[in-house]
Amino acid sequence: MKTKKIMYLSLITSIGIVLQIIESYIPSPFVGIPGAKMGLANIVNLVTLVVFGMKNALVIAILRCSVAMLGTGSVTGFFYSLAGATCSIIVMWCVYRFLSKYFSLIGVSIYGALSHNIAQLFVASGIIHNWLIFIYLPMMMLMSIFTGYFVGLAAQYVSKHLKKIVSNEPCVNGRDKMRDV
Amino acid sequence: MTKWDKLLIVVIVLCSVIGMMWTTKITSNSDHLYLIIEIDGEEYKKLSIDDGTKTKLIPVDTKYGHNLVKVEGEKVSMYESTCKNHLCIQMGTISKANQVIVCIPNRVSVKLVSNKSNIDVLSY
Numbered sequence: 001m002k003t004k005k006i007m008y009l010s011l012i013t014s015i016g017i018v019l020q021i022i023e024s025y026i027p028s029p030f031v032g033i034p035g036a037k038m039g040l041a042n043i044v045n046l047v048t049l050v051v052f053g054m055k056n057a058l059v060i061a062i063l064r065c066s067v068a069m070l071g072t073g074s075v076t077g078f079f080y081s082l083a084g085a086t087c088s089i090i091v092m093w094c095v096y097r098f099l100s101k102y103f104s105l106i107g108v109s110i111y112g113a114l115s116h117n118i119a120q121l122f123v124a125s126g127i128i129h130n131w132l133i134f135i136y137l138p139m140m141m142l143m144s145i146f147t148g149y150f151v152g153l154a155a156q157y158v159s160k161h162l163k164k165i166v167s168n169e170p171c172v173n174g175r176d177k178m179r180d181v
Numbered sequence: 182m183t184k185w186d187k188l189l190i191v192v193i194v195l196c197s198v199i200g201m202m203w204t205t206k207i208t209s210n211s212d213h214l215y216l217i218i219e220i221d222g223e224e225y226k227k228l229s230i231d232d233g234t235k236t237k238l239i240p241v242d243t244k245y246g247h248n249l250v251k252v253e254g255e256k257v258s259m260y261e262s263t264c265k266n267h268l269c270i271q272m273g274t275i276s277k278a279n280q281v282i283v284c285i286p287n288r289v290s291v292k293l294v295s296n297k298s299n300i301d302v303l304s305y
Contacts, residue, residue: 073265074265074266076285076286102183102185103183103185103186103189104182104183104186106182106186107183107185107186107189110186110189110190110193111189114193124283124285127285127288128219128221128222128283128285128288128290129219129221129222130219130222130281130283130290130292132279132280132281132292133281133283135204135279135280135281137200138196138197138198138199138200138201138203138204139197139201141193141196141197141200142193142194142197144193145190145193145194149190
């Protein structure tokens with residue numbers, strides 16, 4: 001079970017890294033707002049959070065950010081994505097854990113996108129010592145609805161199937177099925 | 182999609198519309214504008230701009246990189262930058278008080294401020 005979990009987690013991490021690197025090559029779909037991104041890698045965070053829990057999601061987020069920094073080569077981007085990812089995971093976990101009666105995964109991911117943006121703006125204002133950058137917050141909030149909706153929808157499909165795969169495969173009578181194959 | 186999701190979306194849209202209205206209000210033009218270029222939060226250059234100012238280019242050279250700020254009348258934009266992502270150039274033109282252009286890789290921020298305070302009149 002443990003090996004299996006490590007395998008799943010490392011697969012998910014590598015998918016996240018690939019998504020983040022591919023995303024850095026896609027031009028921003030939102031004209032007029034510099035730096036607005038789709039947040040494809042957030043799909044990975046949300047799926048891990050739902051299927052494997054918060055601790056694993058945090059580990060995966062930190063691993064993904066540090067490896068993707070080596071891939072894309074932007075060090076300032078590393079601080080943004082790390083702050084955004086950890087903040088959004090904590091917020092999404094709180095919402096998913098305590099408010100999942102009310103919100104579906106789409107709502108959870110909109111909360112995640114919102115907190116991701118706010119955390120990034122905090123980091124940016126810390127780096128440049130200028131609070132005026134929060135002028136971009138309203139536009140980013142509007143964008144986070146679209147990205148959050150998209151990410152939530154994708155995560156809903158993925159986590160539904162992944163949950164089934166993860167829960168079905170590992171154990172038959174307490175033994176690892178894969179060992180017999 | 183539950184009804185709470187829809188409610189959340191509506192609330193966020195309302196908040197951002199109100200926020201946008203508020204930001205356009207505080208970036209509204211007032212009588213005199215100053216251009217401040219900051220590096221790492223410290224003032225690098227401050228100059229006043231008027232309608233009559235003809236086009237000029239202000240070089241900003243630091244250990245982080247090279248930037249060129251273009252001032253065209255009351256319109257200020259980032260003309261050239263050695264940063265990698267060029268988001269500062271994509272930020273376009275600013276012409277009102279409290280607007281800002283930032284170039285995070287080179288730690289440069291360009292902002293416009295007015296000498297007028299936010300309070301119009303005080304009455305006792």
